[in-house]
Amino acid sequence: MSDRVPMTKTGYEKLKAELEHLEQVEMPKLAQRVADARSEGDLSENAEYHGARESQGMLQAKINLLRDKLNRAHLIDPSKLPKGEVVMGCTVRVRDLDLGDEEEFVLVGAGEEDYDAGKILVTSPLAQGLIGKKKGDRVAIDVPAGTLNFEILDIRFDDEA
Numbered sequence: 577m578s579d580r581v582p583m584t585k586t587g588y589e590k591l592k593a594e595l596e597h598l599e600q601v602e603m604p605k606l607a608q609r610v611a612d613a614r615s616e617g618d619l620s621e622n623a624e625y626h627g628a629r630e631s632q633g634m635l636q637a638k639i640n641l642l643r644d645k646l647n648r649a650h651l652i653d654p655s656k657l658p659k660g661e662v663v664m665g666c667t668v669r670v671r672d673l674d675l676g677d678e679e680e681f682v683l684v685g686a687g688e689e690d691y692d693a694g695k696i697l698v699t700s701p702l703a704q705g706l707i708g709k710k711k712g713d714r715v716a717i718d719v720p721a722g723t724l725n726f727e728i729l730d731i732r733f734d735d736e737a
Contacts (some may be wrong), residue, residue, distance in 0.1 A: 580650035582664060582698055583685030588649055591687040595642040597714060606632045645686050652685060659733065660707045664698040667732050670706075673714065673725040681706070 583591070610632060613625035654665025662668050662683065669680045685708070696733045698701050700725070705717030709728050717724045 577650065580653050581645050582647045582650050583645075583679065583687055584652055584654060584671060587685045587687030588646070588651060589647055591642055591649075594687075595646065598639050602635055603632075603639070606635055608655045619709070641648065649686070654733070660731070662709045662728065662731055665733060667734070669727040669730040669732075670708055670728055673727055678729065683707075712729060 609628040613628050657663040662681050671697045682695045683703045684695045689697045701719045713728045
């Protein structure tokens, strides 16, 4: 996997802080839990030991994933991107041509996504379908749930709000 992971400096710092917390705080807690459970004796019937080891393995997988993202990070400066089209860092307001609803999305890099707040990864199929489009464009985007048909109503940047 050599694909670069686009992110802003903010997203990079957020992921880096999360990684540090997991390595410096959470992993030592789990290691202690494993040690305490191990000291209870017979490991073959020790559910606490097996649960702690499983948690430790899942935490290590998350740490490895974060390290990988940070190693493949490609820092983007949104202020240097074109302003007249959909790019990372912009807020795009669209009308769903099938339902008539209006939606707003903010295209963000890794570490900044918050789907409940409309912040979607710039690498997602939806964002990829919007990238490079301009106000007034109509676009059909294939996503796992089907095809979405949008008209781009507005493109703005946080510094314009």
